[in-house]
Amino acid sequence: MGTVGDRIKQRREALGLSQMQLAIKMGYNNRSAISRAETSGDEIGANRVKKFAEALNCTPAYLMGWKDVDFVVEDDDLEFFTEAYRRADDATKEMVRRILSYKEQFDKLKGE
Numbered sequence: 136m137g138t139v140g141d142r143i144k145q146r147r148e149a150l151g152l153s154q155m156q157l158a159i160k161m162g163y164n165n166r167s168a169i170s171r172a173e174t175s176g177d178e179i180g181a182n183r184v185k186k187f188a189e190a191l192n193c194t195p196a197y198l199m200g201w202k203d204v205d206f207v208v209e210d211d212d213l214e215f216f217t218e219a220y221r222r223a224d225d226a227t228k229e230m231v232r233r234i235l236s237y238k239e240q241f242d243k244l245k246g247e
Contacts, residue, residue: 138176138177138200139172139176139177139198139200140172140173140174140177140179141173141176142198143169143187143191144173146191146193146197146198154166154170157169160190172187184199
């Protein structure tokens with residue numbers, strides 16, 4: 136899974152953010168702090184990891200490599216998706232189950 140810096144870069148790219156966009160989101164004037172974080176490996180303090188996690192909408196545990204989940208599900212989102220699934224017809228529920236099954240198979244192929 137790589138270093139903290141690798142995971143910061145992977146998450147930033149997954150969100151479609153440039154280093155400058157992330158820098159602005161974190162309150163920096165230029166991208167050099169982001170570049171240093173991405174190339175410094177695991178030499179990032181806990182406070183900065185937390186700040187990166189907030190800006191990248193993920194958990195500090197993900198950035199530290201302790202968990203594989205790279206996103207945060209808010210309680211409101213979980214309630215919304217649960218209710219939408221509950222109200223869906225059988226065909227839609229089957230499609231959701233199939234998509235999740237494909238995702239699991241894909242993750243296994245990637246070695247996750």
